[in-house]
Amino acid sequence: MAKKGGYTISDIYQGGYSSLNPSYGDVFTGYHVGAGSLGLTTDPRTANVLQEASAKLSTGVKQIELSAIQPEIFESIPKQQLKEINRLSKLTGVDISVHGPVIEASGVTREGFSESNRESAERQMALAVERSHEINPKGNIPVTFHSSAIIPQAIPQKEKKLEEAYAINAESGSVIRVPLKKKEFPGEKKEINIQEEIKTINRDQWSENIRGMLYYADRGEEAINQAQLLARSAEAERKAGREVTAAEKRAESILEHGRTFLDDSYRQLRGLFEIGYKHSSDQEKKILEEYKKKIGPKVEQLKKAKDNYEYVETQKEIIEEGIKVLRKVEPQIFKPLDIFAKEKSAQTFANVAFNSYKEFQDDSPIISIENPPAGAAFSTGEELKKLVDEARKKFTEKAVQEGIDEGEAKRAAEKLIGVTWDVGHINMLRKYGYKAEDIIKETEAVKPFVKHIHLSDNFGGEHTELPMGMGNVPIKEMLEKLGKKGEEAKKIIEAGNWWQHFKTPPVKETLEAFGSPIYAMQMAPYWNQTLGFQQAYYGGLSGQWLPQVNYETFGAGFFQLPMELGGQRQGTQGGRMSGRPME
Structure with a gap:
C-alpha cells in the first residue's frame, strides 16, 4: 500500500504480501x-x-x-x-x-x-x-x-408468538390448523396456549359426538313410544287372522324407524366407548371399566331377547347409562402434531x-x-x-x-x-x-x-x-x-x-x-493462500511464464547458438559445428 498525491494505491497486485497470511482471502x-x-x-x-x-x-x-x-x-x-x-x-x-x-x-x-x-x-x-x-x-x-418428509413445523417469527399450530386426529389421521390468535370476546383468555386450545377442541368434538348419539336415541325412543301400542295391536290382529288397519300399519312403520334410530345410537355408543377407552386418562378408564362390568349382563340379555320389545327396552337402558358415563370422560383424540x-x-x-x-x-x-x-x-x-x-x-x-x-x-x-x-x-x-x-x-x-x-x-x-x-x-x-x-x-x-x-x-x-492444508502435515501453506499466487497455485505453470522475448532481448541462455548445440539459430554457410565442411 502506498500513499501519494492525496490518494492511496492498495492491492494493485493480487499476489502481494498478504497471500502469506494463513487467513488470506475473503472466501476463507x-x-x-x-x-x-x-x-x-x-x-x-x-x-x-x-x-x-x-x-x-x-x-x-x-x-x-x-x-x-x-x-x-x-x-x-x-x-x-x-x-x-x-x-x-x-x-x-x-x-x-x-x-x-x-x-x-x-x-x-x-x-x-x-x-x-x-x-x-x-x-x-x-x-x-x-x-x-x-x-x-x-x-x-x-x-x-x-x-420428516412432509410434516410441517410451526416456527414463530423472531421475537413473536406463534399464530397457528397443527393438531392431528389420532383416529382418522387428519391434520388441522389450530389458530393461536388473541381473542377479544369477554371471558376469553388473552394468552393462547396450544395445549389449552387442543383440549378445547377435544372437549367440543366429544360433546358433539355425544349429542349425535343422543339425537338418534331420542328420535328412536320418541318413535317407539308413539307407535308401540298400535304396533302391538297390529301384531295381535294378525295372529287372530283379522285385517290390520291403515293406522296400525303406519304405527308399524314408525316403530321400525324408531328401532333403526336406536340401532344407530347403539352403534355410535360402541364406537365412542372404544375411542374413549383408547384416548382417555387412567382415571377415566376406570369409569369406563365400571360401566363395562355393569352392562355386561344386559348385553348378554340383548343377545337372548325373545322379542323385539324386550330387545328395544334393554337397548334403551344400555344407551341411557352409556350417555351418562361418556359425559364423565374427555378423551384426547386430537393431539399436537409434533x-x-x-x-x-x-x-x-x-x-x-x-x-x-x-x-x-x-x-x-x-x-x-x-x-x-x-x-x-x-x-x-x-x-x-x-x-x-x-x-x-x-x-x-x-x-x-x-x-x-x-x-x-x-x-x-x-x-x-x-x-x-x-x-x-x-x-x-x-x-x-x-x-x-x-x-x-x-x-x-x-x-x-x-x-x-x-x-x-x-x-x-x-x-x-x-x-x-x-x-x-x-x-x-x-x-x-x-x-x-x-x-x-x-x-x-x-x-x-x-x-x-x-x-x-x-x-x-x-x-x-x-483453508485446508495443501500438504498432509496439516500445516501451512493453506488452500485459501493459493488465491494470491501467480496464475493461482492450483493452475499449474501455464501461459507465457518464461517468454522467449526475454532471452532475445537480454541475450540470456543459448538462443544465439546453432541448433546443433541446443540453440535456435540454424547453422549456415558451413558452420564449424554443422557437420559440413566450411565453404
Whole structure:
C-alpha cells in the first residue's frame, strides 16, 4: 500500500504480501478443515452410483456419499453396483456413506395417518439400511434419513408468538390448523396456549359426538313410544287372522324407524366407548371399566331377547347409562402434531436401528437423522434432539425386552442412532427473522448427537446449495461449537445449485473456504493462500511464464547458438559445428 498525491494505491497486485497470511482471502471462513474429512455426493438423479463415485474420485476427495434421496432411484440401483462400490472403496481407501431415500418415518401422509403407512415406511428404511450394509459389511456405514418428509413445523417469527399450530386426529389421521390468535370476546383468555386450545377442541368434538348419539336415541325412543301400542295391536290382529288397519300399519312403520334410530345410537355408543377407552386418562378408564362390568349382563340379555320389545327396552337402558358415563370422560383424540409425529417417528427409527443391530451386531449401519429445511418437522436443533432422545429410549426398551443388558443397550443406542447436521438447512431459520447467534444456538443443542455433517451454503431464504464461504452460514462458529464432534464427523459437500449453474466440482472452492492444508502435515501453506499466487497455485505453470522475448532481448541462455548445440539459430554457410565442411 502506498500513499501519494492525496490518494492511496492498495492491492494493485493480487499476489502481494498478504497471500502469506494463513487467513488470506475473503472466501476463507476462518475455520481450518483438513481435506481428508471432506467428501462429495453422487448425483441424486441417477442410479448409476458406480460411475458417479468413480468420477467424483478424480477430484481427490476421501469421502463419497451415495445420494439416493428418491425412493424409486434407490430401488433402481443394481445390487452388483453396491458390491463394486465396496471393492472400489477398498481399492482407493475412500470411505462411503449413504443418503437414504426421503421417507416420512411417522407414517403421516397427505391423506392422513395410518399405522399401516408407518409400517411400510419402516420396511422401506430397513431395506435401505440392509442394502447399505453390503457396501461396508465390516464397518458402521452412516445412513442418513430425513427426520420428516412432509410434516410441517410451526416456527414463530423472531421475537413473536406463534399464530397457528397443527393438531392431528389420532383416529382418522387428519391434520388441522389450530389458530393461536388473541381473542377479544369477554371471558376469553388473552394468552393462547396450544395445549389449552387442543383440549378445547377435544372437549367440543366429544360433546358433539355425544349429542349425535343422543339425537338418534331420542328420535328412536320418541318413535317407539308413539307407535308401540298400535304396533302391538297390529301384531295381535294378525295372529287372530283379522285385517290390520291403515293406522296400525303406519304405527308399524314408525316403530321400525324408531328401532333403526336406536340401532344407530347403539352403534355410535360402541364406537365412542372404544375411542374413549383408547384416548382417555387412567382415571377415566376406570369409569369406563365400571360401566363395562355393569352392562355386561344386559348385553348378554340383548343377545337372548325373545322379542323385539324386550330387545328395544334393554337397548334403551344400555344407551341411557352409556350417555351418562361418556359425559364423565374427555378423551384426547386430537393431539399436537409434533408430539404425535415424534412418538411415531421415534418408533420407526428405533425399530430400524434395533432390527439392524440384531442382524449385524457391532457392524450395524449408523442411523443418522438429518434436520430437513427449516419449516419442516424436527428441523430445529432442539426438536431434533428430542426425536433422537426418544428413538434411543425406545431402542433401549426394545433391547431390554429381548434380554439385552440395559447398559449395553444404551451404549448401542448412542452408537447407532445420531444426527446428520445440515448447516444449510438450519440457516433457513433466517427467513423467520433469526440471526447467526440463533443458528449457532441450535447447533449447540445437537452437539452430543452429531455423527455426520452436510455442508452447503445459502442466504437463508431458499433451499439453495452453494460451496461454503459463498453465503452467510456461520460455519466457523458452528464447527467451533460442535468441537471434537465436528472435527471427527465426515463432512459431505452438498452443492447442487453450484453444479447446476457453474458446471464444475465444488471441491477447490470448499478447500479455499476451509483453508485446508495443501500438504498432509496439516500445516501451512493453506488452500485459501493459493488465491494470491501467480496464475493461482492450483493452475499449474501455464501461459507465457518464461517468454522467449526475454532471452532475445537480454541475450540470456543459448538462443544465439546453432541448433546443433541446443540453440535456435540454424547453422549456415558451413558452420564449424554443422557437420559440413566450411565453404
